[in-house]
Amino acid sequence: MENVVKFENVNKSFNDFQLNDVCFSVKKGYITGFIGPNGSGKTTTIKLIMSLLKRNSGDLKVFGEETVANSKEIKQRIGFVYAENHFYNHLSVKQMKRLVSSFYDNWDESTFQSYMKYFNLPWKKKIKHLSTGMRMKLSLAIALSHDAELIIMDEPTSGLDPVFRREILDILSEIIQDENKTVFFSTHITTDLEQIADYITFIYNGEIIFDDEKDHILEKYHIIRGAKELLDDDIRQMFIHLRETSVGFEALTDNPQKVRNLMGNDIIMEPASLEEIMVYTVRSGQHA
Numbered sequence: 046m047e048n049v050v051k052f053e054n055v056n057k058s059f060n061d062f063q064l065n066d067v068c069f070s071v072k073k074g075y076i077t078g079f080i081g082p083n084g085s086g087k088t089t090t091i092k093l094i095m096s097l098l099k100r101n102s103g104d105l106k107v108f109g110e111e112t113v114a115n116s117k118e119i120k121q122r123i124g125f126v127y128a129e130n131h132f133y134n135h136l137s138v139k140q141m142k143r144l145v146s147s148f149y150d151n152w153d154e155s156t157f158q159s160y161m162k163y164f165n166l167p168w169k170k171k172i173k174h175l176s177t178g179m180r181m182k183l184s185l186a187i188a189l190s191h192d193a194e195l196i197i198m199d200e201p202t203s204g205l206d207p208v209f210r211r212e213i214l215d216i217l218s219e220i221i222q223d224e225n226k227t228v229f230f231s232t233h234i235t236t237d238l239e240q241i242a243d244y245i246t247f248i249y250n251g252e253i254i255f256d257d258e259k260d261h262i263l264e265k266y267h268i269i270r271g272a273k274e275l276l277d278d279d280i281r282q283m284f285i286h287l288r289e290t291s292v293g294f295e296a297l298t299d300n301p302q303k304v305r306n307l308m309g310n311d312i313i314m315e316p317a318s319l320e321e322i323m324v325y326t327v328r329s330g331q332h333a
């Protein structure tokens with residue numbers, strides 16, 4: 046499988062935070078969701094891809110090219126959607142478009158105009174008078190109007206209403222119908238990823254916990270519930286996280302078959318959601 050982005054043992058340090066030997070890849074033609082609690086290093090990782098930050102060590106390739114040396118060419122091929130406002134507030138939408146479009150060799154004005162219409166965006170309004178959702182729509186319209194092969198988005202759906210969130214997810218699913226296009230986006234809304242992602246990369250505390258196919262992750266991780274009397278030392282060891290209450294227990298495992306063999310039919314076992322996997326892994330402080 047072709048990788049559009051490949052991190053190999055990448056390190057980046059700030060005073061009180063470190064991306065630690067980060068290894069993962071973004072596969073061509075698929076949607077990869079990037080999850081992790083606040084402050085885990087998602088934005089830092091995305092900034093490294095975009096050459097907005099320099100790594101301290103390790104190897105990072107985008108489209109098979111070394112990022113820093115080839116950042117100009119690489120950025121032409123990426124549609125980047127930021128969570129923050131990165132536009133000039135005093136410009137109108139039209140003026141902003143004129144400025145941004147001049148950076149892209151493959152700018153497609155008719156595509157942009159059709160997104161303006163589809164998103165119901167006002168040409169004359171000043172950026173500072175756009176709502177959060179409108180700014181996000183504008184950012185997305187720009188990202189989708191220069192024939193980018195890779196769409197990277199940092200929390201694109203945060204602060205958006207469910208109707209527009211759904212629209213974005215539909216657009217992303219449409220984009221990857223073209224097998225040459227790839228989407229990589231960070232989000233805290235794991236249910237969005239359950240709907241549309243093919244791969245999930247999970248980062249915690251600057252380390253990649255897993256980078257795997259979504260279906261494989263959801264098959265592997267299970268929540269177990271049962272009576273406390275069923276627990277013993279061997280069984281406890283099979284759990285990534287265990288929460289005991291006065292009447293029973295709830296636990297996360299990544300080896301459901303072994304748990305079933307040991308505990309039989311006295312337990313209730315069901316697939317874990319991405320949110321449960323993330324929350325319980327973080328609470329345990331363990332790495333899967």
Ligand SMILES: Nc1ncnc2c1ncn2[C@@H]1O[C@H](COP(=O)(O)OP(=O)(O)OP(=O)(O)O)[C@@H](O)[C@H]1O
Binds near residue numbers: 059061062083086090
């Ligand atoms: N330029 C910087 N200088 C110093 N520390 C930084 C800088 N940028 C980020 N950090 C720190 O790096 C850590 C990771 O931040 P990052 O923004 O990458 O996390 P995140 O996973 O995107 O978080 P969130 O989900 O809250 O957006 C944080 O502790 C942050 O304070």
